Amino acid sequence: MQDRPSYDELLAAVEHFLDTEIVPNVPGSRGFHARVAANAIRIVRRELSGEEEHLAAEWSGLDAILGPAERPAGREELRSALRERNEVLSALIRGGDADDGETARKVFEHVQRTVRDKLTVSDPALLERS
């Protein structure tokens, strides 16, 4: 257990520094890259806050399509197992098994949900405009 500030609080300090001290005072491409860097911090903060929930939702969505499987406990193991299951889902789509009928609907809705979760991390403003 680390001391406060938490990782989110530390990242918030870096984000604030970039936004208020660097971006307004540095012209040209370096200033632009500072803006991009501040945005990268925001992406990481949103990912850390939603990751557990997103990974669990993706796993159960895949359960509904590929059949239930035991979810690994550790985060790295879960990521790597999700990757393998997404390879299986991709092969299923490539083979035409998600072209129509109930499977097509289930797959489409699952993919839509996982992409929405990715966007809540990478670009929530885009989702608000949709």
Next chain:
Amino acid sequence: MPRKTATPDEVGAKLTAFLKRSHNAKSVRVDDVRLLTGGASRQTWSFDATIEHADGRSETLALIARADQRQTVGMMTRDAEYRLLEAAHAEGVPVPRVHLMGDDSLGAPFFLMERVDGETIARRILRDDEYEGARQKMTAQLGEILAAVHRVSIERHGLANDLAGPLAGKSPAESELQRIEGTFRSIAPEPHPAFELAIRWLKARRPASGEPTLVHGDYRLGNLIIGPEGVRSVLDWELAHVGDPMEDLAWLCVRSWRFGNDQLPVAGVGQREDLFRAYEAAGGRQVDAAAVHWWEVFGNLRWGVFCIMQARAYLDGLSKSVELATIGRRTAETEWELLNLMESA
């Protein structure tokens, strides 16, 4: 390992010597050398050159040097880009005038072209009051210019060997889809079920197409120089190829190039119908709206794969750019748009 970029002073000295030699000049002075864009392999330098000619005449030119640090496989050579710019100019496409083909003095292929003043940053073009008049005119202008691009004769300008074209026995749609799918499968670090759905959708609906034309390949906001009066110049011809002209009309409408102005599909400034009308009226090919829609879906897939490609340059250690790193996370926006387009079709 990331390659070290030459300093402005080093580049300036080399360009001075090159211009003096090429113009057989009494003297050359190069000022204000700036690196505009510096990828891992390709760079664009801006500078001013004051040339005192042998006859005593003196002139100052605003120039751009387009250089390759190293030749990238599959990328258009600087020599081909130079000839393409000449051909486009001859057909009335607004492009920077080429000045000189380079030699080996930068240690890598390069050419010089005129520097056109104006704005390329989409956010400013779409929001600043200064460009209000330009925004009113741009949709029609973009259609007219594209009609001229598609009139550039590949044969007459001897460009056939410079440009990729449809694969043997395959239509442009089939060929481009096969190429982008191949790229996706060879570079993506992880699976993308949304792209699998899109590829499946695209394969089932490939449009027939007419006579192939020159296709600019990256015709969008960001690659256009805009002034308060409208479009001044079309840049970035490196992705030009021989293909279906509908591809360019569609790429201009891909959502990412609307930069937030979602309700104005043409570059965030206009409606598709107005673009198509201006394009046809200026002598463009007959517009097939269904084919343009197919190419717009394809365009979102293509931009998604380009996002992965740029992130790969970071992941593979070719560049440490924070911009390239974060662009990997923009892949999701193309997946989202693909799902929307497939759902509404």
